[in-house]
Amino acid sequence: MTSLQQTQHVTFNSPDETRTFDNGHIDLVHVGGAEIGRLVLRPGWRWSTDVKAIAGTDLCEAPHFQYHISGTLHLQMADGTEFDAKAGDITSLPSGHDAWVVGDEEVVVVDWFGASGYAK
Numbered sequence: 001m002t003s004l005q006q007t008q009h010v011t012f013n014s015p016d017e018t019r020t021f022d023n024g025h026i027d028l029v030h031v032g033g034a035e036i037g038r039l040v041l042r043p044g045w046r047w048s049t050d051v052k053a054i055a056g057t058d059l060c061e062a063p064h065f066q067y068h069i070s071g072t073l074h075l076q077m078a079d080g081t082e083f084d085a086k087a088g089d090i091t092s093l094p095s096g097h098d099a100w101v102v103g104d105e106e107v108v109v110v111d112w113f114g115a116s117g118y119a120k
Helices: none
Strands: 017-021 024-031 035-043 065-070 071-075 083-087 089-093 097-102 106-112
Touching: 065 071, 065 083, 071 106
Parallel strands: none
Antiparallel strands: 017 024, 024 035, 035 106, 065 089, 065 106, 071 083, 071 097
């Protein structure tokens, strides 16, 4: 059997692209035909305050599949569902949500799906 997958080694320490916005940034790497993002969100960051104008939508319309490395991120879905995601959590988020950093610790999240169009 032949595999089309190639051996690759990338690091967020040398991202292919970095997008900045108020109170944070996203580093993007291309690996295995995918674009993976690392979001770094400082205390005070809120999507509806810091990214909404860039996105041009009322809520974040990017779906996400994320692993939470540090900090606490509060998520509020369009249907009213709310929860906190903390270090070690994995979240699957459909389109239509707001989010904000809770507390004084920086939030770091690896986004396996939805990063390519984030803050663009």
